[in-house]
Amino acid sequence: MEPQNIDLIQANLNKEELADFNNNQANSSLHLNGNKQYPSGLALSGGGIRSAAFTLGVLRALKTCKLYDCLDYLSTVSGGGYSGAAVTWAKQQGISDGVMFNFIRQNANYLTPTQLLNTSALISVILRTLLLSLLVYIPLTTALLQLAVFNGWFQPLLVSNELTSDSSTIDLIYNQINMFGLLAICLLALFCFLSISYSVYTLLSSWLHSAAGKPYLWRLTLQVIQGILLMLATLFVVIALLPTLHELLDKLIVDSKSESVLISILTIGGSSITALLNVKAQIHGSEKSGKHSELIAFIAAAAMILAILLLCYVIAIKSDPKLWYWTLGFSLVVGLLVNLNNVSLHRMYRDRLMEAFMPQAEPLKANSAEENMYRWRPATDANKFKLSDIKTKPYHIVNTTLVLTNSKNAKYRGRGGDNFILSPKRCGSNATGWQKTAKYMGNKMTLSTAMAISGAAVNPHTGVAGHGITRNIVVSFLMGFLNIRLGFWATHPNKAPLWQIPNYFLPGLKGVFGSGFTEKNSRIELTDGGHFENTGVYELIRRQCPLIIATDGGADPNYQFEDLGNLIEKARLDFDTNIQFSSEYPLEDTLPNEDKNKLGINLATRAFAVAKITYHASKNNAASSPTTGTLIVIKPTLIDGLSQDIYSYKKGYPRFPQQPTSDQFFDEMQYEAYRALGFKAANTMIDALKLTKG
Secondary structure, eight states, X not given: OOOOOHHHHHHTHHHHHHHHHHHHSOOOOEEETTEEESSEEEEEOOOHHHHHHHHHHHHHHHHHTTOGGGOSEEEEEHHHHHHHHHHHHHHHHTOOHHHHHHHHHHTOOTTSOSXXXXXXXXXXXXXXXXXXXXHHHHHHHHHHHHHHHHTTTTSOSOOOSOOOTTOOHHHHHHTTOOHHHHHHHHHHHHXXXXXXXXXXXXXXXXXXXXXXXXXXXXXXXXXXHHHHHHHHHHHHHHHHTHHHHHHHHHHHOXXXXXXXXXXXXXXXXXXXXXXXXXXXXHHTTTSOOOHHHHHHHHHHHHHHHXXXXXXXXHHHHHXXXXXXXXXXXXXXXXXXXXXHHHHSHHHHHHHHHHHHXXXXXXXXXXXXXXXXXXXXOOOHHHHTOBGGGOOSSSEEEEEXXXXXXXXXXXXXXXXXXXXXXXOSSEEEETTTEEEEXXXXXXXXXXXXXXXXXXXXXXXXTOOGGGOSGGGSHHHHHHHHHTTOOOOEEEEBTTXXXXXXXXXXXXXXXXHHHTOOOSTTOXXXXXEEGGGTOSSSOHHHHHTTOSEEEEEOOSOOTTOOOHHHHHHHHHHHHHHOXXXXXXXXXXXXXXXXOSSBOTTXXXXXXXXXXEEEEEOOOOTTSOTTOOSEEEEEEEOOOOOTTOOHHHHHHHHHOTTTTSOOTTOOOOOHHHHHHHHHHHHHHHHHHHHHHTEEEO
């Protein structure tokens, strides 16, 4: 496939995306203070089920005031994508708003929706994911170690004397040096040689007055080479020490069978615990962990990797090393005969979200008894509903993150990726170019899959706004080894991979080792849109919308507005666009005041803020694009005039409305508190700013 013309696509985004939608539907637009705003956009932010509930309240308010259908764009991220997909699906299927919102309220506990799809069933999927991954990568590692045992690479190379209790330290060291130890020594010796040579070279180059450019380039090359040498030497040292570690363990445990069982239990059990801790750490979203917590996670992951290596070594020496090819064959069969997207946690996550937010339409339109209408059912219609089949206004943009940790582009590499959109007409990113959705991945991308990808918060090599412990190479290696990921292996918009179905080897091993994550690779990984920009406003800034209504529903217990800060920075750097909050409706008015109400609750002045957007013309923008715009941000914060039950919930749960994103198990009371808060916040904004239908 030929690469797409990025400048041409960006210059015609509004015209191409909105043409059919506006021709086929009412052309009414939003008016702010009596002025027409076209095109306008609504951005629903990430934040898990907490953000989904809050944004559903905002959507309900816009629909009640007949304003939702006036919107031209709907841009969603993560949890905001749950609610965004719900309203898009409901409108497409002809489900009434009230029925749809009632269904979601009664099925908000989406991860464990029924008595059979309960916590035990959820844990079983996690354990199955771990088991399948271990059945591929442990035999693969074991086969390589069996091959090393078979060839005698673990045998001491320098046996001095027979070891006794009086043997010297030198004799003990000699008897521990095997082939891997020798390789490590050689690499370290080469490292030392290069260091000394460089030292001498610095003097000679000064005497000989060498060209200024050559020493600089040689320094760069030497730094790269020595970094690789140090990394390989460390790996070989760890492998070389496996016999020593085994001997130490052997002295502690007399029964060798018990030893193998113990190591197996420690490895599998520890892997499960570490995986769950990584899940919890990453799903917290913007609740950043401290350096101490990151250090603990790093040490735990490194210890677990060592335990897995030790387990594989024990299996290798206890079994017949001549059978290494059988072990390798087993790993290849299990690892190749699979669709990695379907055996990872992504598929389960996608299915549960789809059933809760994109339910079967016919039962909801049948006006049957409530207990029958709102009960959980398999969502077979949504399961096959393609993204390209969306024909209703507003134009829905689902934001995901393209993982680019190995990109040669410093901007993409530093951020960890680029914003990758999935929409009815185009899919792609600035880094890869775009492709028509009807042609992308054989037109198999569904709205439910796009929604789940956008909410894939737990994934190696990623983090909120490109930062976090899961960007650490050791932690990411362990998560990849255990296949703890919610992300999705997709194809490049303009490059077809040779092997269409992802498996544990291609691209699985690249995911384990963190290699190949570039915009040039034919197989790409897409994750949570919040790993790049969590408000969903980014793509609306690209389209220079004169009016953007946004929710800021990410976890922000200290009201630091990190997601907004990230947006403002990226808008300035990527689009030369400035966002400045007004003095009339400042951002600080959304902060809880020191004064308490009669119930002893700190209230904010208002739940929204207004900013001026100053766009700057560029070659990628159409000539008719506006030069200024308005950004309205709605924040989950407590204000005056709320229903009594919301204040009561706050008294019982003090962290509301900033409860952690790791809490994905909402009951009806918790869901309703956030939904009602979003409804009230949006209504006060609509009234105060005189937002009307034109």
